[in-house]
Amino acid sequence: MNTPVILERARSLVEPAMEAAVDGLCGELRGPSRYHLGWAGVDGSPSAAGAGKGLRPALAVLSAEAAGAPAAVAVPGAVAVELVHNFSLVHDDMIDGDTERRHRATVWAAFGTDDAIITGDALHNLAFQVLLVDLTPERVAATARLARATSAMLAGQAADMAFGDTLDVGLDDCLAMEADKTGALLGCAASIGAVLAGADPAVVEALDSYGRELGLAFQAVDDVLGIWGDPVVTGKAAGNDLRERKKSMPVAIVLTGEPGAAAELAAVYRQHGDLSDDDVARATRIIEAAGGRERTLDEAGGRLGAALAAIDGVGLVPSACDELRGLARFVVDRRF
Amino acid sequence: MNTPVILERARSLVEPAMEAAVDGLCGELRGPSRYHLGWAGVDGSPSAAGAGKGLRPALAVLSAEAAGAPAAVAVPGAVAVELVHNFSLVHDDMIDGDTERRHRATVWAAFGTDDAIITGDALHNLAFQVLLVDLTPERVAATARLARATSAMLAGQAADMAFGDTLDVGLDDCLAMEADKTGALLGCAASIGAVLAGADPAVVEALDSYGRELGLAFQAVDDVLGIWGDPVVTGKAAGNDLRERKKSMPVAIVLTGEPGAAAELAAVYRQHGDLSDDDVARATRIIEAAGGRERTLDEAGGRLGAALAAIDGVGLVPSACDELRGLARFVVDRRF
Numbered sequence: 001m002n003t004p005v006i007l008e009r010a011r012s013l014v015e016p017a018m019e020a021a022v023d024g025l026c027g028e029l030r031g032p033s034r035y036h037l038g039w040a041g042v043d044g045s046p047s048a049a050g051a052g053k054g055l056r057p058a059l060a061v062l063s064a065e066a067a068g069a070p071a072a073v074a075v076p077g078a079v080a081v082e083l084v085h086n087f088s089l090v091h092d093d094m095i096d097g098d099t100e101r102r103h104r105a106t107v108w109a110a111f112g113t114d115d116a117i118i119t120g121d122a123l124h125n126l127a128f129q130v131l132l133v134d135l136t137p138e139r140v141a142a143t144a145r146l147a148r149a150t151s152a153m154l155a156g157q158a159a160d161m162a163f164g165d166t167l168d169v170g171l172d173d174c175l176a177m178e179a180d181k182t183g184a185l186l187g188c189a190a191s192i193g194a195v196l197a198g199a200d201p202a203v204v205e206a207l208d209s210y211g212r213e214l215g216l217a218f219q220a221v222d223d224v225l226g227i228w229g230d231p232v233v234t235g236k237a238a239g240n241d242l243r244e245r246k247k248s249m250p251v252a253i254v255l256t257g258e259p260g261a262a263a264e265l266a267a268v269y270r271q272h273g274d275l276s277d278d279d280v281a282r283a284t285r286i287i288e289a290a291g292g293r294e295r296t297l298d299e300a301g302g303r304l305g306a307a308l309a310a311i312d313g314v315g316l317v318p319s320a321c322d323e324l325r326g327l328a329r330f331v332v333d334r335r336f
Numbered sequence: 337m338n339t340p341v342i343l344e345r346a347r348s349l350v351e352p353a354m355e356a357a358v359d360g361l362c363g364e365l366r367g368p369s370r371y372h373l374g375w376a377g378v379d380g381s382p383s384a385a386g387a388g389k390g391l392r393p394a395l396a397v398l399s400a401e402a403a404g405a406p407a408a409v410a411v412p413g414a415v416a417v418e419l420v421h422n423f424s425l426v427h428d429d430m431i432d433g434d435t436e437r438r439h440r441a442t443v444w445a446a447f448g449t450d451d452a453i454i455t456g457d458a459l460h461n462l463a464f465q466v467l468l469v470d471l472t473p474e475r476v477a478a479t480a481r482l483a484r485a486t487s488a489m490l491a492g493q494a495a496d497m498a499f500g501d502t503l504d505v506g507l508d509d510c511l512a513m514e515a516d517k518t519g520a521l522l523g524c525a526a527s528i529g530a531v532l533a534g535a536d537p538a539v540v541e542a543l544d545s546y547g548r549e550l551g552l553a554f555q556a557v558d559d560v561l562g563i564w565g566d567p568v569v570t571g572k573a574a575g576n577d578l579r580e581r582k583k584s585m586p587v588a589i590v591l592t593g594e595p596g597a598a599a600e601l602a603a604v605y606r607q608h609g610d611l612s613d614d615d616v617a618r619a620t621r622i623i624e625a626a627g628g629r630e631r632t633l634d635e636a637g638g639r640l641g642a643a644l645a646a647i648d649g650v651g652l653v654p655s656a657c658d659e660l661r662g663l664a665r666f667v668v669d670r671r672f
Binding site for chain 2: 025026028029087091094095113114115117118120121122124125126128129132135137140141143144147148150151154155157158159161162
């Protein structure tokens with residue numbers, strides 16, 4: 001499947017504004033921020049490291065266009081959402097102890113935890129500043145929406161952390177947690193362009209629903225890739241999620257499913273010390289055999305359907321609506 | 337000197353709103369937040385641990401009253417500023433490695449660093465949410481002001497961290513750093529009530545200046561107490577700032593002053609490993625003898641004068657203005 005052109009189109013529109021915003025930070029905060037965003041090395045030298053997929057800016061741009069506004073209307077919203085997303089990555093990498101992201105050292109691994117804390121804080125705050133440059137009703141509404149979505153995202157992250165203490169996590173628990181952790185901000189991304197365009201509330205809410213459902217589909221695919229993905233393509237170590245004993249959707253499905261497989265998988269997760277490659281391979285086989293992979297992909301498919309249904313019949317601009325559909329299908333079919 | 341009644345008056349007005357806001361957080365975030373704010377123990381049981389001085393809520397309330405509005409108008413601003421202040425304390429305690437605050441374990445020491453990161457993030461975000469409950473022009477203006485002040489606060493914290501790498505820090509460097517780290521948010525506290533009251537820009541800016549100058553006076557006093565304060569009264573270990581090799585104002589004055597004393601103090605700071613009680617006592621004597629204490633107190637006095645001058649002749653309500661003056665003098669004369 002080809003990469004939708006909207007990803008590159010949104011990037012070329014949003015990245016200059018994002019760079020201008022980040023360059024307004026003081027020097028101590030600018031360096032780690034530019035590094036995290038793939039624009040600079042640890043020493044500040046220019047870099048063209050792979051940034052993220054740019055899904056959120058693409059959603060923001062399409063949501064403005066779907067509401068009949070030019071793409072440029074979405075830019076402050078796209079920048080703000082992307083800043084919040086990246087602040088959460090910088091902090092979550094510390095919380096998860098992840099030392100690599102996109103084949104590079106994470107901010108805390110490269111700059112230390114102190115810089116990672118304050119850099120994340122600065123990106124978080126900058127998101128609000130970017131929107132509040134002008135105090136138009138549309139920007140103010142977008143700011144309030146972003147604050148709510150960020151609040152949900154943090155609650156989801158806290159719920160995810162709480163999963164660490166128990167094996168009693170089912171698919172519904174995962175979905176509720178991910179609806180907050182991933183869905184809320186994707187819903188915000190997919191509606192903030194329309195909010196900035198002053199669109200009708202029904203249009204805004206339809207786009208928000210699309211984004212939330214897409215967020216769950218995205219996460220389901222991510223959870224499958226976290227176990228069965230190709231490390232060369234995903235940029236993460238093979239079986240990483242199992243090695244970290246994550247309660248991702250495939251794991252949760254098996255842990256709370258057929259008792260035999262549940263006990264087998266729980267026994268692996270309950271082992272003391274680091275899991276070996278053999279442990280990870282064994283857990284992978286248990287989950288696969290118990291249908292954890294298949295049911296997670298079914299969930300992704302169901303959520304994709306719900307996302308597509310949400311934007312049907314609400315009078316969106318057809319071309320933008322087509323691109324939203326294509327983007328959703330791409331997210332679910334991706335291999336990275 | 338008696339504690340100004342405004343501190344208790346503001347607390348009784350602001351704390352219920354603050355508690356209501358924090359109680360809206362999800363359970364995982366509520367616990368560490370309530371603990372940090374002194375309302376609960378680690379296990380969630382009720383507590384009446386000493387909260388902070390409540391300087392910022394007091395300033396916010398007086399700034400509304402100084403602009404002729406009832407105190408209640410200031411409450412969302414007071415809560416928001418206090419939330420930002422407390423988010424920064426939770427994260428700064430991690431960055432500084434401080435294990436105690438107000439005679440209790442800091443959040444990271446009690447709950448772990450992961451919870452401290454996300455709790456700080458949640459308090460930061462909640463500050464914006466509290467203001468954006470209603471999208472009135474006054475609240476929106478207050479939100480934009482808070483975002484700017486928080487940005488400056490973070491830049492100041494980053495600058496403070498950068499001081500760790502060098503002994504070439506003078507009083508002016510300290511003042512510039514503290515103007516951001518402490519002054520900006522106190523300026524915001526001292527003006528946000530007036531902003532919410534829809535006051536004239538000249539009134540808002542006068543109050544902001546008062547708060548900024550007061551912030552520098554406050555910090556100068558804090559820096560003196562960090563070396564010469566009574567641990568029983570301050571709740572911090574004696575000589576803590578020197579043990580941590582902080583470049584506080586008294587230290588910076590000596591490090592960049594008369595070469596003999598500068599070299600002596602630098603020699604202590606350059607020692608490898610932890611500083612002993614004798615090292616700290618020796619550094620204290622060097623700084624005292626070289627006038628670091630006296631000149632820092634002079635700076636506090638000068639900034640107090642500037643704060644008092646800022647609110648003169650701008651037509652503030654006299655009774656509130658008197659309380660602002662009393663509060664400023666109290667801050668500079670305090671022993672804690």
